[in-house]
Amino acid sequence: MAVSKGEQTRDAILDRALGLASQLGLEGLTLGRLAADLELSKSGLFAHFGSKEELQVETLDRAAARFTEVVVAPALAAPRGAPRLRALFERWMQWPQLVPQPGGCVFVAAAAELDDRPGAARDRLVELEREWLATIATAVRAARTQGDLRAAVDPEQFAFELHAIMLGYHHAARLLADAGAAGRARAAFERLLAAARRG
Amino acid sequence: MAVSKGEQTRDAILDRALGLASQLGLEGLTLGRLAADLELSKSGLFAHFGSKEELQVETLDRAAARFTEVVVAPALAAPRGAPRLRALFERWMQWPQLVPQPGGCVFVAAAAELDDRPGAARDRLVELEREWLATIATAVRAARTQGDLRAAVDPEQFAFELHAIMLGYHHAARLLADAGAAGRARAAFERLLAAARRG
């Protein structure tokens, strides 16, 4: 058999953990709840991980893998420049539905939870977030060198602002249940892009 | 005596609760931990509130009161227009230190926690966040009618984008520990303001 029974189960656990963590956060994700959802005993589930912290880290890794699949990789298939930036942005807005994460982006939830809680999970999250910012900055650089954006555009500043718009969208859409959130976010994105295009 | 002993204690509890909630979140803020911090018995503390949820709601209210004191009120003392907007922005960035909240803005932490958890605390938070966005929008409108900003500027859109920058700053400063976060946020703010000024 290509994949053992254990790996299958592990896979199912992490998928479910990702969905649950998006709703309850990494801390709110408890072994008992997760086991009940999977119709598994708590100890049977626990045996797959050395600790709760390891489960959290692996859940973040799973989220990152899915994120690459449904956001980064497809966006890199888009033409370099503005289209690629737009693809990154649009796919980011959709990605909680694509995975799926019923509770919104797990990274946003984890960011607020872990920003004051040192440990392996926090370290991993910081790493992943830095990678994501770097991915955006790289796309900006590509757009710049091919003349789509002005040479004076600061890729890191652009990445910061684009990421801020994403956070603003998440906040407005999920907490405030603002139906116009996507529209506002798109308007902000277009303004950001336009400013980076001309003077 | 003007204020009873009970009110004093209550006051001390809520101040400490606010600080703790900024680090641990509203859910992570436990009665036991809070009581231990205040050198109070858990039951003695609990007697001041009908339930944990009520404590959470009152903590949010306390946060809102402090926020008005250290952010909104002083900013409203600044001249209408761009200076007032800048004051709102700058004071927002400082307010976790002003209150103090060792763990960053309690509203940001609560937003991620509560966006999928229905209840009184969530309802109150949504209310407060809407008020905050409205406060920004009102300041934008004032700046607009006195000719500081273009007439075509959408106050709600401006508020959305300014708020997004704040969230981006909080993320970069607290989670990523990016020393340049404040600089990036200020640059984003100035760009937003400049775009709303001229065509």
Added chain:
DNA sequence: ATATAAAACGACCGGTCGTGCTTTTCAAGC
């Protein structure tokens, strides 16, 4: 100084948490 009301206490409830240790189930290789 005393009566009364407010406030704080300590013990305890049922429940859930993460985490070990031991046993049973079960699928694969001979």
Added chain:
DNA sequence: GCTTGAAAAGCACGACCGGTCGTTTTATAT
């Protein structure tokens, strides 16, 4: 068909959770 090792279950643990209760201490008003 039996063996064997992985996978899951069972069970128990200590800690802590929010919350209740009856009692004791402390503050307030007469």
